[in-house]
Amino acid sequence: MSKPESHKHRTTSVSSAILAELQLYESRNIVQIAADSSWPIVWDRAQGMKVWDADELEYMDATSAFGVAAAGHANKRVVRAGRKQMGRLLHAMGDVHPHPGKALLARRLSELTFGDPGLNGLPTGLGKGKTIFCNSGFEAVEAALKTACLATGKSDVIAFEGAYHGLGYGSLNTTHRNHFKAPFLSQLKGFAHFVPFPETESQAIGSLKQILHLSQKHPIGAVLFEPIQARAGIRLPTDTFLVGLRKLTSELAILLVADEIYTGFGRTGDWFACHRAGIVPDVYCLGKALTGGFPMSACVGRAELMDRAWPHSSGEAIHTSTFLGHPVGCAMALAQIDEIAKRKLLHRAQCNGRFAISEFQKLAKASRWVRDVRGRGLMIGIELHEPIPGPIPIGVRVMKGLLAEGWIVLPEGEGSEVIAFTPPLIISKPEIKAFSSSLARVLHSIQ
Numbered sequence: 001m002s003k004p005e006s007h008k009h010r011t012t013s014v015s016s017a018i019l020a021e022l023q024l025y026e027s028r029n030i031v032q033i034a035a036d037s038s039w040p041i042v043w044d045r046a047q048g049m050k051v052w053d054a055d056e057l058e059y060m061d062a063t064s065a066f067g068v069a070a071a072g073h074a075n076k077r078v079v080r081a082g083r084k085q086m087g088r089l090l091h092a093m094g095d096v097h098p099h100p101g102k103a104l105l106a107r108r109l110s111e112l113t114f115g116d117p118g119l120n121g122l123p124t125g126l127g128k129g130k131t132i133f134c135n136s137g138f139e140a141v142e143a144a145l146k147t148a149c150l151a152t153g154k155s156d157v158i159a160f161e162g163a164y165h166g167l168g169y170g171s172l173n174t175t176h177r178n179h180f181k182a183p184f185l186s187q188l189k190g191f192a193h194f195v196p197f198p199e200t201e202s203q204a205i206g207s208l209k210q211i212l213h214l215s216q217k218h219p220i221g222a223v224l225f226e227p228i229q230a231r232a233g234i235r236l237p238t239d240t241f242l243v244g245l246r247k248l249t250s251e252l253a254i255l256l257v258a259d260e261i262y263t264g265f266g267r268t269g270d271w272f273a274c275h276r277a278g279i280v281p282d283v284y285c286l287g288k289a290l291t292g293g294f295p296m297s298a299c300v301g302r303a304e305l306m307d308r309a310w311p312h313s314s315g316e317a318i319h320t321s322t323f324l325g326h327p328v329g330c331a332m333a334l335a336q337i338d339e340i341a342k343r344k345l346l347h348r349a350q351c352n353g354r355f356a357i358s359e360f361q362k363l364a365k366a367s368r369w370v371r372d373v374r375g376r377g378l379m380i381g382i383e384l385h386e387p388i389p390g391p392i393p394i395g396v397r398v399m400k401g402l403l404a405e406g407w408i409v410l411p412e413g414e415g416s417e418v419i420a421f422t423p424p425l426i427i428s429k430p431e432i433k434a435f436s437s438s439l440a441r442v443l444h445s446i447q
């Protein structure tokens with residue numbers, strides 16, 4: 001476990017030299033580097049829940065590194081599968097000459113998304129899904145946007161206030177936060193319309209009405225949504241909203257596209273968060289935990305829809321990329337999915353998620369800084385009160401305090417007011433308790 005004192009007084013000689021190099025040679029907008037080298041840490045290696053920095057200090061990761069390391073960092077089976085594949089075939093020809101792993105993974109994704117019989121009371125035998133493999137999450141969103149355009153002949157999309165769907169030029173249209181969009185507005189087409197993300201029943205009715213209204217005024221081909229908004233501060237809609245959204249989009253013949261890039265692969269205690277609400281979207285966007293660490297993503301749509309949208313290849317695919325369906329990514333994804341299933345990580349995320357929420361609620365009662373605790377599975381947000389608004393948001397202060405305690409976390413929400421707790425799904429109850437104690441100490445130290 002972490003050693004608080006040594007983190008507070010860490011010497012950072014190796015890290016400082018690396019950060020100095022980055023300052024010289026990496027674009028300055030990427031990493032924020034404190035003049036005294038107190039931020040960031042430089043990751044050297046990771047295993048399971050743990051991360052070691054370049055100066056050999058040990059940390060616990062409560063972020064899964066942006067939600068990627070769901071089965072733990074450097075999961076042995078996933079690493080073995082990737083290594084084996086690397087020695088056999090390191091690269092194939094995505095849209096020209098495929099490789100076996102791509103077929104295996106496309107079938108596995110079809111089973112998990114559209115084929116899983118009787119999932120949480122959903123109708124059985126839903127059918128098949130077809131996949132477009134991509135590299136990072138935003139590309140999966142863009143493949144879904146293209147699918148909607150082809151399938152419906154309509155250009156526009158409805159997304160939600162607070163939404164984060166990535167920063168590529170297509171997906172950026174549907175990402176809501178101005179910080180990411182403002183410098184590039186002149187190059188954005190602006191085909192997205194935003195409605196409030198509802199967190200109560202009455203807001204849900206309002207948002208559904210707005211969707212109906214927008215669809216009568218604009219050529220809407222899809223509604224794109226996160227089943228739980230991540231970067232907006234772990235915001236949950238009501239289940240009835242998702243059911244209503246499914247019904248409305250079906251009636252209007254608009255595609256329902258679920259961005260499960262963060263919520264997918266067990267994060268919320270189900271393979272996909274939509275399933276808990278009892279709905280199946282037309283298209284899923286998947287990424288992050290799919291491979292456990294290799295940059296690969298997927299747009300998986302209902303087979304009939306995908307066949308309607310996309311023509312047969314004439315020999316020149318209209319949507320592809322050099323690394324499409326990378327053999328190493330496919331091998332790792334197959335191992336990662338097996339690992340999540342074999343180690344029963346969905347069940348673990350449900351149980352330990354409930355335990356974590358109850359621990360954090362106890363803490364909320366004892367700390368005047370905690371406004372709300374919410375989440376599902378191991379996707380939990382601890383919303384904080386901003387004391388006196390100052391230059392450094394409270395979430396950032398807490399994040400740095402936790403780092404000094406040996407815990408890696410990220411703040412979410414437009415004002416960084418929510419501490420996100422999204423650890424690897426292998427986290428244990430004692431580790432959750434240790435996190436809660438560290439958080440209590442950090443909150444106690446805030447004036």
Ligand SMILES: Cc1ncc(COP(=O)(O)O)c(C=O)c1O
Nearest residue numbers: 136137138164165166230261262
């Ligand atoms: C819900 C959601 N969609 C899309 C993305 C973009 O994924 P990527 O950063 O891999 O492009 C993210 C990344 O955080 C995300 O959380």
